[in-house]
Amino acid sequence: MITVLRLGHRPERDKRITTHVCLTARALNADKVIVSERDDRVVAGVRGVVDRFGGPFEVESGVPHRRVLRDFPGEKVHLTMYGLPLEEVVPRLRWPEKDLLVVVGAEKVPREVYEMVDHNVAVGNQPHSEVAALALFLYAVQGPAAMRKRFVGGQVEVVPSARGKDVRGGAPDDAAETGEGDGSFDGE
Amino acid sequence: MITVLRLGHRPERDKRITTHVCLTARALNADKVIVSERDDRVVAGVRGVVDRFGGPFEVESGVPHRRVLRDFPGEKVHLTMYGLPLEEVVPRLRWPEKDLLVVVGAEKVPREVYEMVDHNVAVGNQPHSEVAALALFLYAVQGPAAMRKRFVGGQVEVVPSARGKDVRGGAPDDAAETGEGDGSFDGE
Numbered sequence: 001m002i003t004v005l006r007l008g009h010r011p012e013r014d015k016r017i018t019t020h021v022c023l024t025a026r027a028l029n030a031d032k033v034i035v036s037e038r039d040d041r042v043v044a045g046v047r048g049v050v051d052r053f054g055g056p057f058e059v060e061s062g063v064p065h066r067r068v069l070r071d072f073p074g075e076k077v078h079l080t081m082y083g084l085p086l087e088e089v090v091p092r093l094r095w096p097e098k099d100l101l102v103v104v105g106a107e108k109v110p111r112e113v114y115e116m117v118d119h120n121v122a123v124g125n126q127p128h129s130e131v132a133a134l135a136l137f138l139y140a141v142q143g144p145a146a147m148r149k150r151f152v153g154g155q156v157e158v159v160p161s162a163r164g165k166d167v168r169g170g171a172p173d174d175a176a177e178t179g180e181g182d183g184s185f186d187g188e
Numbered sequence: 189m190i191t192v193l194r195l196g197h198r199p200e201r202d203k204r205i206t207t208h209v210c211l212t213a214r215a216l217n218a219d220k221v222i223v224s225e226r227d228d229r230v231v232a233g234v235r236g237v238v239d240r241f242g243g244p245f246e247v248e249s250g251v252p253h254r255r256v257l258r259d260f261p262g263e264k265v266h267l268t269m270y271g272l273p274l275e276e277v278v279p280r281l282r283w284p285e286k287d288l289l290v291v292v293g294a295e296k297v298p299r300e301v302y303e304m305v306d307h308n309v310a311v312g313n314q315p316h317s318e319v320a321a322l323a324l325f326l327y328a329v330q331g332p333a334a335m336r337k338r339f340v341g342g343q344v345e346v347v348p349s350a351r352g353k354d355v356r357g358g359a360p361d362d363a364a365e366t367g368e369g370d371g372s373f374d375g376e
Contacts, residue, residue, distance in 0.1 A: 082349055082355075125345075127237055161308070
């Protein structure tokens with residue numbers, strides 16, 4: 001099982017980026033996201049995507065990061081541009097034998113986080129995006145299986161298409177709404 | 189050469205996501221980003237990162253997407269959850285023999301875009317994030333070289349570290365500022 005912990009979320013400022021973090025976690029075969037700061041709108045938006053496109057996928061908010069980090073029984077990784085290279089750390093991870101917690105911050109990650117995890121991992125030592133870092137990390141850990149999750153229980157399913165929008169179970173423009181009208185990948 | 193075209197940017201709403209798109213393109217070894225709608229703040233923020241962390245990397249905004257798509261001499265790919273699977277399309281791309289244009293939309297990508305590109309590519313047929321899709325696509329096309337660009341001419345350099353922040357040429361907290369104070373990956 002893979003859980004993503006999103007830290008430092010500021011509801012006004014980070015709503016869309018945090019939603020992208022959550023949807024990326026879901027699409028790349030993580031099982032759950034915990035947002036440390038409470039934000040009911042983000043949670044509702046992500047649950048809306050799970051209702052329409054399927055699960056299983058869990059999301060909750062308002063769980064202090066210190067508690068999550070302290071209580072998590074598996075291996076804990078923090079994605080940071082200051083960390084050790086991805087390709088060096090990933091082969092040492094014990095997933096899937098042990099559960100994996102992947103921590104992604106917004107601004108100003110508290111110093112203690114660097115100490116409370118097993119690995120600080122850099123997806124490149126350049127500043128970019130926690131969304132990109134999470135996607136590349138989840139792919140590096142799982143390989144192509146990251147994109148092959150079978151989602152069940154949704155209302156709609158996208159059928160791959162060379163030129164158009166082919167959706168089973170709903171109109172394309174309904175299908176791709178993320179429940180927030182935000183700019184998520186094809187949330188159009 | 190790899191160019192990223194960002195479509196449908198709305199300055200107030202998309203400033204941070206578009207900045208993440210630009211920084212992800214830079215970190216994953218693309219050469220240039222064109223934002224179709226003009227936004228001087230986003231351009232200045234990205235150029236600030238190039239000044240501090242190095243280049244070469246170009247960014248411009250305010251170039252209508254139709255013109256970019258019409259005039260681009262190489263192969264054109266649009267990332268969309270409705271497209272054909274990544275693993276099916278990437279082996280057919282002619283990069284690096286031909287230049288590559290990677291189109292990423294925000295909401296409501298105009299229908300014509302689907303027709304003006306050579307390939308509509310899905311990085312998973314699930315709604316997630318154009319930032320994640322771009323990162324995974326650039327990695328799929330280039331392999332590990334995507335994360336091995338040698339940046340030159342910057343003021344600072346991050347040294348990989350197991351626990352802390354080790355930066356050559358500046359204080360860590362200066363180093364990681366993205367010029368926008370936004371929540372980019374470790375923009376803390």
